[in-house]
Amino acid sequence: MTAFVRDQWYVAAYGREVGRELLGRTVLGEPILLYRTEDGRPVAMSERCVHRRFPLSQAPSRLDGDQVVCGYHGFTYGTDGGCVSVPGQQRIPRTARLKTYPVVEQDSFVWVWIGDREPGDTLPPRAPWMDSPDYTVVSGMEPIDSDYGLLVDNLMDLSHETYLHGGYIGTPEVAETPITTEVDDAAGIVYVSRHMDDAECPPFYAKSTGIKGRITRWQDVEYHAPGLYLLHSRVAPDGAPGPNSDGSDPHAFHVEVVYGITPSTEKTVYDFWAVARDFALDDQDVTEFLRGNNHTVVMQDVVALNVLQKSLDTEKAGYQELSINIDTGGVAARRILARLAQEGAATPAPAVAR
Ligand code: FES
Numbered sequence: 531m532t533a534f535v536r537d538q539w540y541v542a543a544y545g546r547e548v549g550r551e552l553l554g555r556t557v558l559g560e561p562i563l564l565y566r567t568e569d570g571r572p573v574a575m576s577e578r579c580v581h582r583r584f585p586l587s588q589a590p591s592r593l594d595g596d597q598v599v600c601g602y603h604g605f606t607y608g609t610d611g612g613c614v615s616v617p618g619q620q621r622i623p624r625t626a627r628l629k630t631y632p633v634v635e636q637d638s639f640v641w642v643w644i645g646d647r648e649p650g651d652t653l654p655p656r657a658p659w660m661d662s663p664d665y666t667v668v669s670g671m672e673p674i675d676s677d678y679g680l681l682v683d684n685l686m687d688l689s690h691e692t693y694l695h696g697g698y699i700g701t702p703e704v705a706e707t708p709i710t711t712e713v714d715d716a717a718g719i720v721y722v723s724r725h726m727d728d729a730e731c732p733p734f735y736a737k738s739t740g741i742k743g744r745i746t747r748w749q750d751v752e753y754h755a756p757g758l759y760l761l762h763s764r765v766a767p768d769g770a771p772g773p774n775s776d777g778s779d780p781h782a783f784h785v786e787v788v789y790g791i792t793p794s795t796e797k798t799v800y801d802f803w804a805v806a807r808d809f810a811l812d813d814q815d816v817t818e819f820l821r822g823n824n825h826t827v828v829m830q831d832v833v834a835l836n837v838l839q840k841s842l843d844t845e846k847a848g849y850q851e852l853s854i855n856i857d858t859g860g861v862a863a864r865r866i867l868a869r870l871a872q873e874g875a876a877t878p879a880p881a882v883a884r
């Protein structure tokens with residue numbers, strides 16, 4: 531199993547999912563309750579009532595103003611997690627308090643901090659395309675029944691597009707073209723690039739951009755371990771000029787593929803996926819095409835990883851994997867995750883729950 535990395539920000543939900551209904555998510559094994567206060571602030575706290583552990587996201591638990599009323603015997607909690615009333619007595623036990631989690635709403639995600647330390651000045655990594663007026667976004671979330679490490683592996687090695695996603699985003703060139711990998715150990719970022727000239731245009735891009743014929747296709751991956759994965763995808767008609775020195779790139783179509791990778795339990799992970807494009811911004815047909823096509827692609831990964839995890843579960847301990855050049859990014863990611871997990875484990879936990 532891939533060790534959990536604590537003391538990090540994780541995507542718990544899209545902002546649109548957090549409202550005046552109680553939402554439950556399990557992040558790094560911690561059941562978390564999410565909702566929005568009457569003035570619009572997202573809050574996150576333990577999802578288990580301190581009394582008999584009833585899940586507070588489940589009916590008939592409910593919001594009363596900004597307070598959460600447990601649906602079992604009515605323990606009531608404020609936004610700071612403190613219990614404000616219990617049934618049948620005036621005295622509220624001092625320990626009647628839910629753990630709360632630091633929350634940041636940024637780039638259309640609601641991030642929660644899972645850890646033993648406070649985040650201090652640390653902010654989640656950015657995915658500014660998610661709510662930029664210059665991009666149109668389709669997005670969703672699929673839970674996967676696998677170790678989150680399998681999703682990281684999957685995303686770090688896009689050669690699988692050729693085989694698993696043939697007819698959608700995969701073409702022969704993806705698997706054929708070697709990658710370059712760079713690792714920023716201090717920042718915990720892995721970069722993987724694959725630049726393809728004179729490549730077949732897969733339906734995902736042919737139908738959305740309208741390009742007829744072959745393309746130049748760049749895939750520049752940027753994985754911010756542990757929880758955010760970015761794929762900067764650039765597609766242009768073959769032979770079109772490249773980007774200008776000032777960074778502008780008028781001859782190409784750009785798609786920013788964003789994944790929030792959020793470990794839920796040891797063998798489940800939330801796959802928050804999004805596709806942001808900088809072309810055909812108001813074209814509803816393109817939006818619906820990309821939504822459907824990408825959802826199909828995501829489900830191909832979900833099915834594959836579910837199967838893979840089941841298969842790995844039957845392996846005897848000590849099986850030996852074989853890694854080749856295409857795995858350089860994934861192996862680097864594993865190394866960073868292992869280091870971060872160890873650093874988190876080395877942090878002494880505070881004695882009191884917040
Ligand atoms: S379990 Fe919540 S009040 Fe009893």
Ligand SMILES: [Fe+2]
Nearest residue numbers: 684690695831
């Ligand atoms: Fe995939």
